[in-house]
Amino acid sequence: MEVPERRRDAGRTRQRLLDAARGRFAADGFSSTTVRQVADEAGVDVALIKRYFGSKEGLFEACLAAAVDDLRAPADDGAEHADLAARLAHHALGAGVSGAASGQALMLLLRSSGDEAVDDLRRRVLGEHSERLARRLAPGGGDGAAVSPVELLTAQVALAAVVGVAVLRSSPGLEPLRAAEPAQLAALLRRLLDTPES
Amino acid sequence: MEVPERRRDAGRTRQRLLDAARGRFAADGFSSTTVRQVADEAGVDVALIKRYFGSKEGLFEACLAAAVDDLRAPADDGAEHADLAARLAHHALGAGVSGAASGQALMLLLRSSGDEAVDDLRRRVLGEHSERLARRLAPGGGDGAAVSPVELLTAQVALAAVVGVAVLRSSPGLEPLRAAEPAQLAALLRRLLDTPES
DNA sequence: CGGTCAAGTCATCGACCGTTGACTTCAGTC
DNA sequence: GACTGAAGTCAACGGTCGATGACTTGACCG
Incomplete structure (x- = not known):
């Protein structure tokens, strides 16, 4: 299974560009990131971005698609976290499927490239x-019936809390929030998921 | 008290630039905003930005200073909102002191210009x-003693929730979260401010 | 070994950005 | 009504960005 370490490997350089771009886009945003920075960090030439992704926006969309896959991936933790809050915290705040840093996929999802299609994708995700969170919040536990407006709003506030934690952990690096473990954050976020009225 | 509507008024154009810039910076971020956009939206010439604010970064810092003043301003609601959650929600998510849109000051605080001094200011605020929120969370209600680490973390998670609500309301426009009233959000966020352990 | 095509390099283009200084116009003063 | 300084206008600058196409180098196959 040992790869012979080819000096020219399209898939490898493509992945390097993807990794470098994902970090830059998530940390600095779309417009602050330059394709030359990404290419330098990946150790390849700038022109290869056009070859493999068409344009800077194509590169961003590829990064976003990977992040969406990370976020949509079923919690492989499985039965490890029986609690809904623990699963949410680990899924959004823990390390992603690939070697992405904590909350990187979530930060990437919040970044805007100015493209309307990208904004629609973000809204959809x-x-x-x-909605999925709201369904699990319902007493029935996710039957076919539509969720009530208050349940949906509750789920969105809980989702907002996770988003806010990711934001405050990344750019401002607020301590001790940044160093907190997902399990500890889950314990604090759990109260948001209780039903508002008995 | 009727202002004679001078055609040349330095203070007026300065305020117009500030208003236009604050909206653009909060909505699109620093690097996505161009000084020509701001000048056009304010109806003035681009060169006046240099005259009144020195540079694009100076304009951003002026906007940020105004936002920090908004956020640091004592809740003029006073005794109107006896509840801590209601005060937090109204203060951060309601309309600002000036005619700023909902959560605009908070969004502006999260934006980065790449300047390290600005990042330090954000961290400090x-x-x-x-810390102030954690002190009010303490059972004593804000005596001189230092807050415990768990209280500080609880306060930061609550702050993160408010930040996340502001983020999801602004760029993705997540409904029904976007249209929710501050009082309704306060009712949902209140559970985060309870003491974790009795 | 030579052919062939993908992978990677290089220089450069046009566009846009922030910035700047010289110029023009208006308001207040004597 | 001329003087003066502030307020506003204009054109242009250097620099950087994303994009592009011609060129070179390498790997694989017969």
Whole structure:
């Protein structure tokens, strides 16, 4: 299974560009990131971005698609976290499927490239997640019936809390929030998921 | 008290630039905003930005200073909102002192210009707010003693929730979260401010 | 070994950005 | 009504960005 370490490997350089771009886009945003920075960090030439992704926006969309896959991936923790809050915290705040840093996929999802299609994708993903969360919040536990407006709003506030934690952990690096473990954050966020009225 | 509507008024154009810039910076971020956009939206010439604010960064810092003043301003609601959650929600998510849109000051605080001094200011403001919130969370209600780590973390998670609500309301426009009233959000966020352990 | 095509390099283009200084116009003063 | 300084206008600058196409180098196959 040992790869012979080819000096020219399209898939490898493509992945390097993807990794470098994802970090830059998540940390600095779309417009602050330059394709030359990404290419330098990946150790390849700038022109290869056009070859493999068409344009800077194409590169961003590829990063976003990977992040969406990370976020949509079923919690492989499985039965490890029986609690809904623990699963939410680990899924959104813990390390992603790939070697992404904590909360990187979530930060990437919040970044805007100015493209309307990208904004629609973001809206769709956030809407799906909030609805799924609301369904699990319902007493029945996710039967076919539509969720009530208050349940949906509750789920969105809980989702907002996770988003806010990711934001405050990344750019301002607020301590001790940044160093807190997902389990500890889950314990604090759990109260948001209780039913508002008995 | 009728202002004679001078055609040349330095203070007026300065305020117009400030208003236009604050909206653009809060909505699109620092690097996505161009000084020509701001000048056009304000109806003045681009060169006046240099005259009144020195540079684009100076304009951003002036906007940020105004936002920090908004956030640091004592809740003029006074005794109107006896509840801590209601005060937090109204203060951060309601309309600002000036005619700023909902959560605009908070969004502006999260934006980065790449300047390290600005990042330090953001860290300081967020740290102050979380500490103040933690002090009010303490059973004693804000005596001189230092807050416990768990109280500080609880306050920061609550602050993160408010930040996340502001983020999801602004760029993705997640419904029904976007249209929710501060009082309704306060009712949902209140559970985060309870003491974790009895 | 030579052919062939993908992978990677290089220089450069046009556009846009922030910035700047010289110029023009208006308001207040004597 | 001329003087003066502030307020506003204009054109242009250097620099950087994303994009592009011609060129070179390498790997694989017969």
